[in-house]
Every structure is written in structure tokens, then in C-alpha cells.
Amino acid sequence: MSTLNINEMFETIQGEGAHTGIPSIFVRLQGCPVGCPWCDTKHTWEIKADLSVTPEAVINKGQESETYFISDEAALLAQFSIEGYVAKHVVITGGEPCMYDLRPLTKLLHDNGYSTQIETSGTFEVLCDPRTYVTVSPKINMKGGYDVLVSALERANEIKHPIAMQKHIDELDALLTNVSSLEGKQVCLQPISQQKRATELAVKTCIERNWRLSLQTHKYIGIE
Numbered sequence: 001m002s003t004l005n006i007n008e009m010f011e012t013i014q015g016e017g018a019h020t021g022i023p024s025i026f027v028r029l030q031g032c033p034v035g036c037p038w039c040d041t042k043h044t045w046e047i048k049a050d051l052s053v054t055p056e057a058v059i060n061k062g063q064e065s066e067t068y069f070i071s072d073e074a075a076l077l078a079q080f081s082i083e084g085y086v087a088k089h090v091v092i093t094g095g096e097p098c099m100y101d102l103r104p105l106t107k108l109l110h111d112n113g114y115s116t117q118i119e120t121s122g123t124f125e126v127l128c129d130p131r132t133y134v135t136v137s138p139k140i141n142m143k144g145g146y147d148v149l150v151s152a153l154e155r156a157n158e159i160k161h162p163i164a165m166q167k168h169i170d171e172l173d174a175l176l177t178n179v180s181s182l183e184g185k186q187v188c189l190q191p192i193s194q195q196k197r198a199t200e201l202a203v204k205t206c207i208e209r210n211w212r213l214s215l216q217t218h219k220y221i222g223i224e
């Protein structure tokens with residue numbers, strides 16, 4: 001059994017990357033040391049012992065907070081039924097989900113008819129089922145001082161890079177020189193914080209490179 005600290009659990013539509021539009025159960029894990037200044041989930045960064053609460057308190061929290069519940073793969077699968085979730089795609093995100101060994105959870109979910117996806121910064125080893133779709137959103141030169149692992153980039157099914165300026169694209173180009181092949185991988189650019197200039201640059205570059213544009217669709221239509 002693996003211990004999982006869960007900040008949020010909700011059923012929605014995947015709003016990012018090549019799987020945009022897919023009905024999904026989101027499991028947001030607590031904890032991240034990477035320190036991206038523009039992170040839109042800073043409330044997941046710390047794991048504070050006194051903020052561990054019940055699953056019901058988390059699932060019905062109604063607003064972002066640092067509270068989380070402690071679970072394991074079997075209890076989480078049972079919680080999906082308790083909540084009456086019908087989506088069959090599970091997105092494991094965070095925080096930085098690859099701080100956890102996700103092999104037990106992803107194997108159990110696939111063995112029970114779910115597809116799984118991980119949203120990771122690429123700064124921790126990706127431990128998951130071979131059937132899992134791995135989205136690496138590389139975090140380069142962030143405050144935590146973590147490096148993007150080549151092993152994470154090689155495992156990635158999708159590389160989804162957040163950008164605000166040309167420097168971010170240049171950094172991605174340099175990073176991709178370490179990858180043996182992009183064959184079969186989706187490459188997406190995602191404007192940081194829906195900024196107009198970032199979006200214009202992302203559109204222009206995606207057309208030039210034949211990459212995919214990834215908008216945080218959920219933020220435009222006002223869903224979780």
C-alpha cells in the first residue's frame with residue numbers, strides 16, 4: 001500500500017494538453033519543492049501535519065486550501081464509487097505528484113478499467129504503470145534548484161511547456177537536445193497565466209514548429 005496525501009479530488013474536463021476535453025477525475029497530491037513563481041496551486045507546496053483532515057472535508061472544501069486527506073490506492077478507488085464519479089480517465093497532479101511512487105495507484109486504476117495520466121514537472125523520477133500517459137511540463141531554473149530529469153523527458157508521452165517570453169522557448173529547445181527522439185511525443189506550449197503576449201507568442205511558435213497550443217481551457221469556461 002502507498003501513502004497518498006490528497007489536496008483535492010474532483011470530476012471535471014481535462015483542460016490542458018493533447019487530452020483537452022476528456023472527462024477526468026482529478027487527484028491533486030500535496031507537496032511540491034520546485035518553487036515556480038507563477039504557480040497556480042501554491043496551496044499544495046507544504047505538507048503540514050496539522051492540516052490533515054477527513055476525505056469528506058477535502059472533497060467538499062469549496063475553495064483552495066492547504067488541507068489534505070491521507071489515503072492509499074485501494075481507499076481512493078473506493079472513494080471514486082462513493083462520490084459516484086463516472087469518468088474513466090484519472091489525472092494525477094499536484095503539487096508535484098512524482099514525489100510519490102505512483103506505481104501501485106496507476107496499476108490498480110488500469111486493472112480496474114481506468115486510463116491514467118500524470119502531470120509532472122519532470123524534476124522527480126516518474127514511477128508509474130507503463131500504461132500511464134505522462135505529461136511533463138518542464139520546470140527550468142526555478143527557485144527550488146531542481147533539474148529536469150532526462151529520464152522523465154524520455155518517459156514523457158507529452159511535453160507541455162509553460163511560456164511567457166522567447167527565453168522560455170529557447171530554454172525548451174536546449175532541453176530537447178537531450179531527448180533521443182520526439183517521435184510519438186506531443187509537444188505543446190502553454191501560455192503562463194493566460195497573458196495576451198504569451199498567448200500570441202505560443203500561437204506563433206506552434207504554427208512555426210507544428211506544435212500544439214495548450215490553453216488552460218477550464219479557466220476560460222469557469223470550471224475546476
Ligand SMILES: C[S@@+](CC[C@H](N)C(=O)[O-])C[C@H]1O[C@@H](n2cnc3c(N)ncnc32)[C@H](O)[C@@H]1O
Pocket residue numbers: 032038039040041093094095096097119120121122136137139160162190191192193194216
Ligand atoms: C500546478 S501543476 C502540477 C503538476 C506539476 N507540479 C507540474 O508543474 O507539471 C499543473 C500544470 O499547471 C501548469 N501551470 C501552473 N501554473 C500555471 C500558470 N500560472 N499558467 C499556466 N500554466 C500553469 C503547470 O505547468 C503544469 O502543466
Ligand SMILES: Nc1nc2[nH]cc(C(=O)O)c2c(=O)[nH]1
Pocket residue numbers: 012013014015016041093094119218223224
Ligand atoms: N480542468 C483542469 N484541467 C487541468 N489540467 C491540468 C491541471 C492541473 O492543475 O494539473 C488541471 C486543472 O486544475 N483543471
Ligand code: SF4
Pocket residue numbers: 032033034035036039040041042094095096121139
Ligand atoms: S512544479 Fe508544478 S506544482 Fe510545483 S511550483 Fe511548479 S507549477 Fe507549481
Ligand SMILES: [Mg+2]
Pocket residue numbers: 040041
Ligand atoms: Mg490546475
